[in-house]
Amino acid sequence: MKAILFLSRLAGLIFFSAALCLVCFFAVPAVTREGLERAASFLGREYLAEGVRLESAGFDRSLRLHLKGVRGGLQTPDGVFQFQIEALDARDGLWRLLARKPVRFVFEGAGPQAPGGEGIRGEGFFEGILHWRLNMQAEVLSVKLEDLETLNREGLQGSSGRLAGKASLDSDWTGHTWFDAELYVREPGGMIQGRFFEGFLPYMPKTRPRKTLSALAGSGQLVHYRNADLRMSLAERDSMKIFFHILIPDYNLNLNLNLEVRVDNGHFFDSMARLMGFAEVRG
Numbered sequence: 001m002k003a004i005l006f007l008s009r010l011a012g013l014i015f016f017s018a019a020l021c022l023v024c025f026f027a028v029p030a031v032t033r034e035g036l037e038r039a040a041s042f043l044g045r046e047y048l049a050e051g052v053r054l055e056s057a058g059f060d061r062s063l064r065l066h067l068k069g070v071r072g073g074l075q076t077p078d079g080v081f082q083f084q085i086e087a088l089d090a091r092d093g094l095w096r097l098l099a100r101k102p103v104r105f106v107f108e109g110a111g112p113q114a115p116g117g118e119g120i121r122g123e124g125f126f127e128g129i130l131h132w133r134l135n136m137q138a139e140v141l142s143v144k145l146e147d148l149e150t151l152n153r154e155g156l157q158g159s160s161g162r163l164a165g166k167a168s169l170d171s172d173w174t175g176h177t178w179f180d181a182e183l184y185v186r187e188p189g190g191m192i193q194g195r196f197f198e199g200f201l202p203y204m205p206k207t208r209p210r211k212t213l214s215a216l217a218g219s220g221q222l223v224h225y226r227n228a229d230l231r232m233s234l235a236e237r238d239s240m241k242i243f244f245h246i247l248i249p250d251y252n253l254n255l256n257l258n259l260e261v262r263v264d265n266g267h268f269f270d271s272m273a274r275l276m277g278f279a280e281v282r283g
Helices: 002-024 033-043 145-151 194-203 208-219 265-273
Strands: 048-059 065-076 079-090 103-112 119-127 133-144 162-172 177-185 190-193 222-225 227-234 239-248 253-262 280-282
Touching: 033 048, 079 145, 103 133, 103 145, 133 145, 145 162, 190 194, 194 208, 194 253, 208 253, 222 239
Parallel strands: none
Antiparallel strands: 048 065, 065 079, 079 103, 103 119, 119 133, 133 162, 162 177, 177 227, 190 222, 227 239, 239 253, 253 280
């Protein structure tokens, strides 16, 4: 999820940077790759451990932006998450941003810089410059859990499985954010780190499943899971609803949890991208 949130924010930064470049160069189509790299890196400096790098960047005659090979490093508490977007193409000329009209875009190959996964593809639109709005729908084709370890090393170290699903986001300059995601790992599943479950224990009743989960979390060992589902929805001002399911045959555990996570909607990306470590959970 954190990867999806950051990549969506990066898409907004890229279009905002491109609009600034258009203004600075008086709408000359041949905006240099270096200029766009510097603008996006500066605007994203709060989150980036490494500057944004582009394989190629430019505008066509209709001032539609075309990017290839977007790469960089997201700073996390556990290291640097190397991300990429293989291609991002605007369907409309960026002059529409200056006219406060939406610019549609599509992207593909988004996700961690690692072989073997199809990544994330999607579409959306970005409008406005100062009073901006970003809307995006993403399809997670296939992302390996082991490639997301840097986002939460303690909870994901040694984990495996192929993550897929979909996510939608709508956010604007006022801080209003609507977010919805359905992610899953289908059979045969994979391995999961026992410590991953420690955060759930305080919100479970004192029943047999809680004792089983407590033993699993305390073991610090990898266990096999058959399938898993994660659903998230942020519709209210400061509350995200979460449903989490996982089936672990060796522990005879069929876990189904409904949680409510409090976030600061005005700083949604900050609250969620930092591992949800400062969120208050109600269950």
